[in-house]
Amino acid sequence: DIQMTQSPSSLSASVGDRVTITCRASQGIRNYLAWFQQKPGQAPKSLIYATSTLQSGVPSKFSGSGSGTDFTLTISSLQSEDFATYFCQQYNSFPPTFGPGTKVDIK
């Protein structure tokens, strides 16, 4: 199975900050990388797929980039509603696998 890692595991940021989260795959996954946001007690919400394609309804402050094994999620200007845990997921190889998550909290 492809192992997904994320860094950092957690970060503290302020409203208005630019935040970048990194996701790394144990082998190449082309551009088959997705990002999800999860708030406490809620289901994951789809943000980005195919590395950089925004899910319908997701604001443009979220962006994704990368290819092969290294990927990033960027939030251009953090707002209060963005404090959550973010997961990456590869869907290039079976079985699909997720990263361990990055928790973004308020500084």
Add this chain to the structure above:
Amino acid sequence: QVQLVESGGGVVQPGRSLRLSCAASGFTFNSYAMHWVRQAPGKGLEWVAVISYDGSNKYYVDSVKGRFTISRDNSENTLYLQIDSLRAEDTAVYYCAKDLHSGTYYSYYFDYWGQGTLVTVSS
């Protein structure tokens, strides 16, 4: 809008069985592959199983093969997960999720998720 509503979770003794349901609405259910994904308390996400749009193909993560069975009733717009021989490590919130693509191709990307149903395995 797309809605997925899971039910059927609860507290169950080890070795017993449980059937989870996911009622779907807001999209053409019989055109899409559907998935189950689980999350143990305080842990990350684990994909569990997928079923094709017509129910003819099913795939599972190795850790649940032989104990979990995914199925669907397209006439009722409902997805199921039968869990047998429950173990403590099956304790998790179980989410149903819709595949991005319709038809015979599974993307294994989940564009919509239900709110989840909690299964607790405990004696």
